[in-house]
Amino acid sequence: MPISPTGNRDLIRAINSTLVLNTVRTLGPISRTEIAQRTGLSAATITGISAELIEKDLIFEKATGDSSGGRRPILLDLNPRGGFVIGLKLTEDHITAALTDLRAVVVAKQTFPLTGKSVEEGVAALCGAVTSLAAAHQVPAGRLLGVGVGLAGVVNAETGVLRHSPIIGWNNVPLASRMQASLSVPVYVDNDVNTFTLTEKWFGVGQKVENFLVVTIGRGVGMGIVVNGQLYRGGRGGAGELGHTVVSPDGPLCGCGKHGCLETFVADPAMLRDARLAFEQGRLERLPATTRELAEMAEQGSPAAQSILAAAGEILGRSLANLINIFNPTLVVISGEGVGAGDFFFNAMRQQVQLHSMDGLASDAEIKIDVWEDDAWARGAAGLVLHGIFESPIYREQAG
Ligand SMILES: [Zn+2]
Structure with a gap:
């Protein structure tokens, strides 16, 4: 199906917005002029996008200490607590959940028992872990930007369908869409080792x-x-x-x-x-x-x-x-x-x-x-969401 001109414009804007956000994340504090140089986007585009990102509290303006006589340049930086994500690691008998900020720093973690292994019980337990962790730490409405799930098995990460998991015995479960319907935030699912690897790539030794x-x-x-x-x-x-x-x-x-x-x-x-x-x-x-x-x-x-x-x-x-x-x-x-x-x-x-x-x-x-932390799997799953936020326009399309 051909993309409509409006859809195409929205997509380009979403991609540009992600590009600016990720430039601020990796290089911030950074001036609008330097973002323009780094991304090749026009000054007008950056002004518009940065205003939107400031409005959403994802980035903020700060004046620098570099005052060599002239006007202090205004720099943009990521607001790590402007949004939160939750990562879940599913094992055969429990769920480890980690709430992280936008820099993948673990703010809170908790373990929940998995009492039944049917798909219904599993989905309910996973969604329950999200709502209770978010409530316990008073994450404001709208600030939970997504949920990531990591588990052993073969997963189609694009569709969020769990093709096969030996630990829990599920086959062809559309896990992301089932959870998304209940939680109303984007849900990403991937093999646990992949989520962990992506987080190393984005926030750890693989940067x-x-x-x-x-x-x-x-x-x-x-x-x-x-x-x-x-x-x-x-x-x-x-x-x-x-x-x-x-x-x-x-x-x-x-x-x-x-x-x-x-x-x-x-x-x-x-x-x-x-x-x-x-x-x-x-x-x-x-x-x-x-x-x-x-x-x-x-x-x-x-x-x-x-x-x-x-x-x-x-x-x-x-x-x-x-x-x-x-x-x-x-x-x-x-x-x-x-x-x-x-x-x-x-x-x-x-x-x-x-x-x-x-x-x-x-x-x-x-x-x-590596030094192994017991919340590393759940943090990895949270990183999957952050990867979605910073790398592709998917988050903006879903959050509309
Ligand atoms: Zn084998």
């Missing part, structure tokens, strides 16, 4: 990096891929299933129904399974409850704990070497609840990366082990 990978370890193994500055989702949203790449076809049964996937060797349940076996065989002195506890036992000198962690770290390291050979990233971020696996795991991992990456490619790639 100035064009090609990087985020590998998350914990209950499973996930991957976010940024190529040429863009998140790569694959043909239909399923890219990055690193945890289900085959390490050994005769290996242990995986949650996906196949055998010997990477996460059956290196995820937390896999290492704890190996620890239980070692304990039953009398090689490990006690049964650890978490990978972190296993790492502590290794540091205290337990040879069995050390070898379990090193064996898993080696397998992950070989996978990373394969990825480095394919993508030539300049940064690989290791993140997730599993970053507490400790030095025996990570030293073995790094050693295998060196051993199996092509000459030169390993040294191109900085490997960074």
Whole structure:
């Protein structure tokens, strides 16, 4: 269908408005003249758009201290508390919710139980988490600009349809539109590792990096891929299933129904399974409850704990070497609840990366082990909304 002249004008204005807002976010405080130089937009356009953004309280004017005799230039800066977003991370038995400002700073967080697994119960719990968090922190009406949902599984981020989620067993659920109908704010849904990766790209370690990978370890193994500055989702949203790449076809049964996937060797349940076996065989002195506890036992000198962690770290390291050979990233971020696996795991991992990456490619790639915060998934989901606000005109079209 051809775009009507009015629709076309509105769209161009929305795109320009987003461009100005994002320029102020990344370069502010900044003068209108400099915004014009950076964006190529006319002075009149910037005057009009900035007036609208000031009216909406998303940016504000401030005078600078730079007074070299003449008039102090008026600069524009982002008002981080001019709007709020809520990010939700859905797991099999609870929802973590984070309220953030426009710079992705977490203002409040809360955990809500997920009592039933039907789609109706799940949607009601997700919407309930949004309304109670917004009410508890007195977010003014109209200042909640959107909601983001991250969860394990294959998601069509464009349509907000959850195609398949192994953790909750939902298939082809139009999650974004179901929630949007109830909440009346834009709702974005994506795979949890993608939301986390986008937030690293926009607000974290990936801000100035064009090609990087985020590998998350914990209950499973996930991957976010940024190529040429863009998140790569694959043909239909399923890219990055690193945890289900085959390490050994005769290996242990995986949650996906196949055998010997990477996460059956290196995820937390896999290492704890190996620890239980070692304990039953009398090689490990006690049964650890978490990978972190296993790492502590290794540091205290337990040879069995050390070898379990090193064996898993080696397998992950070989996978990373394969990825480095394919993508030539300049940064690989290791993140997730599993970053507490400790030095025996990570030293073995790094050693295998060196051993199996092509000459030169390993040294191109900085490997960074993230500090993991328990609200990181929910903050990542909030970042998905912020990404929508700052990068595309979708928010303005929906908010009309
Ligand atoms: Zn699998």
